[in-house]
Amino acid sequence: MFADAGLSAHIANWQRDLGAIRRLAPLTLEAYLRDLGQFVTFLSAHTGGEVTLQTLKGLRAADIRAFLAARRNESLGSRSLARALSAIKSFFGFLEREGILASEALNTIRTPKQPRSLPKALTVLEAKATIRTTDELEDTPWVAARDMAVISLCYGAGLRISEVLGVSRADLEASALRVTGKGGKTRLVPLIAPVRQAIDTYLSLTPFHPGPDEPIFRGKKGGPLSPRLIQLRMQQLRGALGLPPSATPHALRHSFATHLLGKGGDLRTIQELLGHASLSTTQIYTAVDTERLLESYRAAHPRA
Incomplete structure (x- = not known):
């Protein structure tokens, strides 16, 4: 400098x-x-x-x-x-x-205008295949379980990768997870059974046992897990499953919100689960869902 x-x-x-x-x-x-x-x-x-x-x-x-x-x-x-x-x-x-x-x-000086791009979500089948295939790409059982737990939290709980890698034992409750998000704000996110099971499987296999307030996800040498390793795992999954370059750890979070909204989820609830400070940030998913409906209409309607 x-x-x-x-x-x-x-x-x-x-x-x-x-x-x-x-x-x-x-x-x-x-x-x-x-x-x-x-x-x-x-x-x-x-x-x-x-x-x-x-x-x-x-x-x-x-x-x-x-x-x-x-x-x-x-x-x-x-x-x-x-x-x-x-x-x-x-x-x-x-x-x-x-x-x-x-x-x-x-x-x-005015802030440059930003084009409002829609988040790119995976389909439900693609998201499930991503989780299912994760442990097939790794021979070390505890590493395979770790990566499956991380990816399960991105899609099954809608967490940012930085939030996932910050999870400690102290954050884990029976059926919920305390998440520290942007700006140090905390929120409580429910853990569905498959996600909780993926975490428990990892904890039972990992050779490392950090303190209660330290991140549970560790690298092969015992240090905190780098987000780069999960990005590389997603790159392998894209190749194995033929997914587009937009299929990233963050796309799994987008998929969580999009699929939840598609099943009738309340926008305010989704805002709280994602940890968005403003509802307007969450409202972009309504545009995603509308676009998905239009695509289905164009594909199915005989006059479209």
């Missing part, structure tokens, strides 16, 4: 603030740091020198727009551009709260 020592120290303090106080999800925190690093690198080239607090104080709206334009020219999508701007605003907000500097330049 092309920042002087003083600015680098403030960035480190901002990072601690996001992680410890704001409780940003690890993947979001990583993305924010990457976005800010790219902004600083751009400013260094743009201004022709090391970036300091004085550089930031002298920023104009045109400088920030130039950064966004440069990123757009690198084929960065609207969603990623919006996140980059959010990271920059977060850092400047931190500096202002700390009484270090205030900048008016950001106030005139």
